[in-house]
Amino acid sequence: MEIAEIILRYLEVFLAWPVIILIVVVIFLKWFKAPISDFIKRLVKVEAYGGRMEASRPLEQQKEPKKDLLTKSRSEIEKNFRDNPNLVAAEYFKLLNCCVFEHTFNIIFGTQIDLLEHLSSKGDEGEKYINLAHFHNEYVRRAGTTFYQMNDYLGFLIGYNLIIYEGEGSELNVKITKYGVDFLSYIKTSYSLVYKYKQF
Numbered sequence: 001m002e003i004a005e006i007i008l009r010y011l012e013v014f015l016a017w018p019v020i021i022l023i024v025v026v027i028f029l030k031w032f033k034a035p036i037s038d039f040i041k042r043l044v045k046v047e048a049y050g051g052r053m054e055a056s057r058p059l060e061q062q063k064e065p066k067k068d069l070l071t072k073s074r075s076e077i078e079k080n081f082r083d084n085p086n087l088v089a090a091e092y093f094k095l096l097n098c099c100v101f102e103h104t105f106n107i108i109f110g111t112q113i114d115l116l117e118h119l120s121s122k123g124d125e126g127e128k129y130i131n132l133a134h135f136h137n138e139y140v141r142r143a144g145t146t147f148y149q150m151n152d153y154l155g156f157l158i159g160y161n162l163i164i165y166e167g168e169g170s171e172l173n174v175k176i177t178k179y180g181v182d183f184l185s186y187i188k189t190s191y192s193l194v195y196k197y198k199q200f
Contacts, residue, residue: 031193101186104160110198111139112157116184119163119176126166126175129154143200 081088115135119127136150154174157163162180166173176184187195 097182098186100160101183104162104183105187105191105195108156108198109139109200110196111135111142111200112153113184113187113195113198114138116157116162116176116180119174120181120184122175124175126173129165129172129174130170132174139200 112135115132118132118135132154133150136153139148139153140146154163157180158165160183161177162183164175164177166175
């Protein structure tokens with residue numbers, strides 16, 4: 001009887017591994033479907049045994065037009081700036097926003113991104129301050145510290161102009177700003193596979 005039980009246990013373990021491996025492979029393929037698909041489409045040469053593979057340039061790069069901005073002289077660039085001040089100002093603010101968004105993304109917590117997504121779904125209606133406490137509680141649970149209070153937690157988002165307060169007392173309401181919506185759009189575009197996995 002003991003031998004039969006041992007054999008059954010070995011069979012359970014042996015049969016469980018393929019299922020676990022299958023789950024891991026499915027998750028991996030789901031996360032990296034686009035890059036793997038792109039790589040397979042670009043394969044031009046495959047060798048067996050040695051395991052060598054050759055691929056052409058990424059398809060997305062081939063679609064991008066070549067830009068010769070760096071080959072222009074300084075005077076040509078300065079003339080372009082003088083002739084198109086509105087365009088230059090618009091591009092400057094885009095670049096500045098990208099720098100601020102990158103900095104913000106480096107230090108923001110994952111639960112704060114979840115909070116911004118929640119507020120974005122609420123639109124102009126916003127959300128009661130007290131109803132956002134569970135985002136802070138989740139941060140406390142993940143970080144294992146109560147040092148960073150709710151006021152500081154939301155204060156970071158206010159300091160970076162991502163949210164605003166409206167009303168006061170029990171009627172205090174929190175809304176996402178247009179800048180906050182732009183920030184979410186930026187990180188979802190630039191970090192589509194990883195933005196949801198920020199720590200804390």
